Amino acid sequence: MASRRQYGEIPGYPEGSEFASRTELSRAGVHRPLQGGISGAKDGADSIVVSGGYPDDEDFGDEIIYTGQGGRNPATGRQVADQKLERGNIGLVRSELDSRPVRVVRGARGNVNFSPERGLRYDGLFVVTEHWHERGRDGYRIWRFRLVKLADARLASTRAVPTDTRRANVVSARIVRDRSAVQQVKEWYDFTCQVCGLRLMTAGGPYAEGAHIRALGRPHNGPDHVSNMLCLCPNHHVLFDTGAIYVDEGGRVVDSLTGEIVSRLHTVDGHGVRPEYLRYHREHTSSTP
Amino acid sequence: MASRRQYGEIPGYPEGSEFASRTELSRAGVHRPLQGGISGAKDGADSIVVSGGYPDDEDFGDEIIYTGQGGRNPATGRQVADQKLERGNIGLVRSELDSRPVRVVRGARGNVNFSPERGLRYDGLFVVTEHWHERGRDGYRIWRFRLVKLADARLASTRAVPTDTRRANVVSARIVRDRSAVQQVKEWYDFTCQVCGLRLMTAGGPYAEGAHIRALGRPHNGPDHVSNMLCLCPNHHVLFDTGAIYVDEGGRVVDSLTGEIVSRLHTVDGHGVRPEYLRYHREHTSSTP
Numbered sequence: 001m002a003s004r005r006q007y008g009e010i011p012g013y014p015e016g017s018e019f020a021s022r023t024e025l026s027r028a029g030v031h032r033p034l035q036g037g038i039s040g041a042k043d044g045a046d047s048i049v050v051s052g053g054y055p056d057d058e059d060f061g062d063e064i065i066y067t068g069q070g071g072r073n074p075a076t077g078r079q080v081a082d083q084k085l086e087r088g089n090i091g092l093v094r095s096e097l098d099s100r101p102v103r104v105v106r107g108a109r110g111n112v113n114f115s116p117e118r119g120l121r122y123d124g125l126f127v128v129t130e131h132w133h134e135r136g137r138d139g140y141r142i143w144r145f146r147l148v149k150l151a152d153a154r155l156a157s158t159r160a161v162p163t164d165t166r167r168a169n170v171v172s173a174r175i176v177r178d179r180s181a182v183q184q185v186k187e188w189y190d191f192t193c194q195v196c197g198l199r200l201m202t203a204g205g206p207y208a209e210g211a212h213i214r215a216l217g218r219p220h221n222g223p224d225h226v227s228n229m230l231c232l233c234p235n236h237h238v239l240f241d242t243g244a245i246y247v248d249e250g251g252r253v254v255d256s257l258t259g260e261i262v263s264r265l266h267t268v269d270g271h272g273v274r275p276e277y278l279r280y281h282r283e284h285t286s287s288t289p
Numbered sequence: 290m291a292s293r294r295q296y297g298e299i300p301g302y303p304e305g306s307e308f309a310s311r312t313e314l315s316r317a318g319v320h321r322p323l324q325g326g327i328s329g330a331k332d333g334a335d336s337i338v339v340s341g342g343y344p345d346d347e348d349f350g351d352e353i354i355y356t357g358q359g360g361r362n363p364a365t366g367r368q369v370a371d372q373k374l375e376r377g378n379i380g381l382v383r384s385e386l387d388s389r390p391v392r393v394v395r396g397a398r399g400n401v402n403f404s405p406e407r408g409l410r411y412d413g414l415f416v417v418t419e420h421w422h423e424r425g426r427d428g429y430r431i432w433r434f435r436l437v438k439l440a441d442a443r444l445a446s447t448r449a450v451p452t453d454t455r456r457a458n459v460v461s462a463r464i465v466r467d468r469s470a471v472q473q474v475k476e477w478y479d480f481t482c483q484v485c486g487l488r489l490m491t492a493g494g495p496y497a498e499g500a501h502i503r504a505l506g507r508p509h510n511g512p513d514h515v516s517n518m519l520c521l522c523p524n525h526h527v528l529f530d531t532g533a534i535y536v537d538e539g540g541r542v543v544d545s546l547t548g549e550i551v552s553r554l555h556t557v558d559g560h561g562v563r564p565e566y567l568r569y570h571r572e573h574t575s576s577t578p
Contacts, residue, residue, distance in 0.1 A: 007468065042494065085492055093493030098475070100468060131493075179296060179389055186387075200524060201546060202533040203374055204382030204420075205331065234523035235489060242491040257490060 005039075005046050007100050008125065015124040018116065019105075025049075030122050031105050038069055040091020044100055045128075048092075048147075049120065051107030053077065056136050056144070059111035064104065064126065065219070067136070068092070068143030079138035089143045096128035097242070102147060125150045130215065132243075132284045182210030185229045185271070193233035194266045195245070195253050200233060209237045213277040220280070227274045230265075243285035247278045256286040294328075294335050296389050297414065304413040307405065308394075314338075319411050320394050327358055329380020333389055334417075337381075337436075338409065340396030342366070345425050345433070347508075348400035353393065353415065354508070356425070357381070357432030368427035378432045385417035386531070391436060414439045419504065421532075421573045435506075467513040471499030474518045474560070482522035483555045484534070484542050489522060498526045502566040509569070516563045519554075532574035536567045545575040 009015075010029050019025040022034050031047040032039050037054075039047040050059060054067040055077075068089035071081035083089060095102055104123045106115045114123075126147035136142035191206035192199045200207045211232045214222030222228050232240060239245045245262060248254050253262040267273060298304075299318050308314040311323050320336040321328050326343075328336040339348060343356040344366075357378035360370035372378060384391055393412045395404045403412075415436035425431035480495035481488045489496045500521045503511030511517050521529060528534045534551060537543050542551040556562060 090493055093491075097491065097493055097496045098468070098472060100472075179387070183387060198524070200527060200533070202382075202386065202528065202531040203546060204379055204386050204531065207386050207527055207531070234527055235487070238489060238496055238523055239491065242493065242496070244489070244491040257492060 005044060007044070007046050007095075009103070013122055015122060017122045019120040019122070021119065022049075025105060025120050030103060036069060036088060038088025038091060040088040040095070042090055042094065044094040044098060045088055045091030045102055046095075046100070047103035047105060048088075049105045049107055050110050050115075051120075052109035052111070052115070054142075056142055057110070059106075059114050061114050062149040064147045066092075066145045066147055068145065071140055071142075079136050079140040079142065082141035083133075083143050085143060092128050092145045093131050093242075096131060096145075099127060101125040101127055101150060104147065104149075130241075132215070132220075134219075134284055181224060181226050181229060185210050185226050185231050188268050188271055189231040189266070192231065192266075193236055194230050195232060195236040195240075195263055197263075197266065198233045208232065209234055211237045211240055213273070214280040215285075220284070222277060222280070227272050228277045230273070240281075241285070243281075246282045246286040248282070249275070249279075294333060296333070296335050296384075298392070302411055304411060306411045308409040308411075310408065311338075314394060314409050319392060325358060325377060327377025327380060329377040329384070331379055331383065333383040333387060334377055334380030334391055335384075335389070336392035336394060337377075338394045338396055339399050339404075340409075341398035341400070341404070345431055346399070348395075348403050350403050351438040353436045355381075355434045355436055357434065360429055360431075368425050368429040368431065371430035372422075372432050374432060381417050381434045382420050382531075385420060385434075388416060390414040390416060390439060393436065393438075419530075421504070421509075423508075423573055470513060470515050470518060474499050474515050474520050477557050477560055478520040478555070481520065481555075482525055483519050484521060484525040484529075484552055486552075486555065487522045497521065498523055500526045500529055502562070503569040504574075509573070511566060511569070516561050517566045519562070529570075530574075532570075535571045535575040537571070538564070538568075 006029060013028055013030050019028065025031050026034050031049055037049045037051065038045055048066060050057060050064060050066065056067045058065040068083045069087060070083040071079050073080045085093065102125065104126045105120050106123050107120050108116055108118050126149050128145050129148050130146040131143060133141050133143050186208050191208040193208065208231050211230045212222055213228050213230060214220055216222050216224060244256055245253055246256055247265050251265050253265055255262050295318065302317055302319050308317065314320050315323050320338055326338050327334055337355060339346060339353060339355065345356045347354040357372045358376060359372045359378065360368050362369045374382065391414065393415045394409050395412050396409050397405055397407050415438050417434050418437050419435040420432060422430050422432050475497050480497040482497065497520050500519045501511055502517050502519060503509055505511050505513060533545055534542055535545055536554050540554050542554055544551050
């Protein structure tokens with residue numbers, strides 16, 4: 001099944017290609033479903049259509065905050081139930097985990113600054129860099145995905161995409177963030193993971209990562225401050241960022257999928273992790289309520 | 290000690306600033322040592338000078354392959370002993386582990402395409418993305434560091450920056466990799482780490498990383514093929530890439546620092562990991578001979 005899905009650019013349809021209808025778009029293989037906004041399932045998602053159908057979508061051009069599918073009354077267009085992490089939604093998460101490119105197609109009803117005047121237009125390859133959930137305008141849970149455009153689409157044909165974007169993101173983000181705060185937190189714990197106590201040792205010294213609790217950037221706007229950071233090993237950084245683990249009110253680390261207690265978050269005096277950031281992470285990132 | 294070292298741009302000395310001498314450069318705080326090429330120690334490295342002093346240095350403009358310090362006869366300029374992972378060398382590794390920016394200063398005797406005609410010039414912020422060792426022209430071990438220029442130096446000041454513009458830079462200028470090969474390897478092992486057997490589970494499914502054994506890109510030129518890849522958890526990916534673990538001829542995973550056997554590399558029929566790539570990794574990446 002995974003082998004049938006075609007990732008990356010479709011030969012013959014470079015960025016900017018226009019399509020009169022969803023039928024034409026589907027026949028070209030640029031976005032196969034005739035109705036759904038996401039072409040995806042458990043094995044991954046290869047394309048989306050941004051058409052203004054979801055009032056919660058936000059289009060910034062090279063960055064899109066995209067709403068998942070489901071829970072919607074097709075007649076009124078309103079949310080009438082929570083969205084679930086299934087079908088196209090889980091497909092986008094899978095593509096994020098595997099750093100696969102997603103073709104983005106814009107329809108005429110989207111943001112006027114970036115959308116075609118009529119029909120549909122293939123607007124290049126994006127990567128999913130983050131997912132979370134929140135209450136949408138109608139009060140129900142919606143899943144949200146941040147998609148960021150790849151700088152050079154030609155580099156990302158079907159078979160080739162820039163290096164593991166997940167890791168690249170982590171590294172680059174670390175560079176541009178407040179290094180002194182990150183460094184402070186790592187030194188407080190002597191590069192030991194606050195979840196599992198592991199201290200990765202290399203010839204250059206110990207290695208750990210500074211993880212933000214409430215994510216930086218819109219719409220989360222978590223602060224770049226030690227009270228919003230944890231010192232984690234790379235494995236627990238992935239699990240924390242994807243919401244597979246969270247910290248409960250009692251400071252216990254919980255497995256979101258099984259509800260089991262994994263460990264107790266180790267903290268040192270003076271770190272001052274703010275409970276409200278941990279709550280934000282629980283409420284928006286972990287996959288269970 | 291770490292707090293005295295100043296990372297990132299020095300106020301008043303933007304990229305392109307010129308200096309008549311090492312004394313002037315040192316007084317400005319752009320590169321403090323009057324002689325050494327690396328300003329660094331165990332806590333990290335904040336600047337280097339690329340001056341053509343080492344015949345093994347390679348300057349490609351936005352990418353520099355830089356030779357470590359030590360083992361050199363100052364009179365003849367030749368290597369007379371192996372370089373060790375100490376002083377400035379370990380500083381550059383530390384900055385790589387912590388993703389700290391390194392100021393690059395070029396001197397007049399470097400590559401003619403990128404060096405100033407006279408004196409010294411501050412050429413912006415770079416990050417160390419990789420380190421390894423090899424035999425230099427004189428037959429002794431030299432440590433080598435790949436430094437890649439940050440796309441926008443202003444993003445890497447020592448202070449926090451807004452996150453909005455950050456992620457767009459992230460995905461550019463990376464080595465193009467074959468996602469289908471990575472995906473194949475991950476699926477063979479069902480996202481289970483070949484070193485420790487861990488399978489990280491998230492709501493979107495399991496997560497693992499495809500690690501190249503012999504690195505891609507110059508000068509390693511490892512192939513982007515399944516025979517040169519492992520399926521690893523993020524922790525073992527870090528340990529493998531930094532040479533903290535290696536796979537010996539018998540397929541055992543060894544801790545480079547202690548010499549202890551960590552585990553046995555799990556492999557499935559048909560994967561066909563090439564022993565020569567594992568040997569290349571042992572000989573160039575692991576920190577012990």
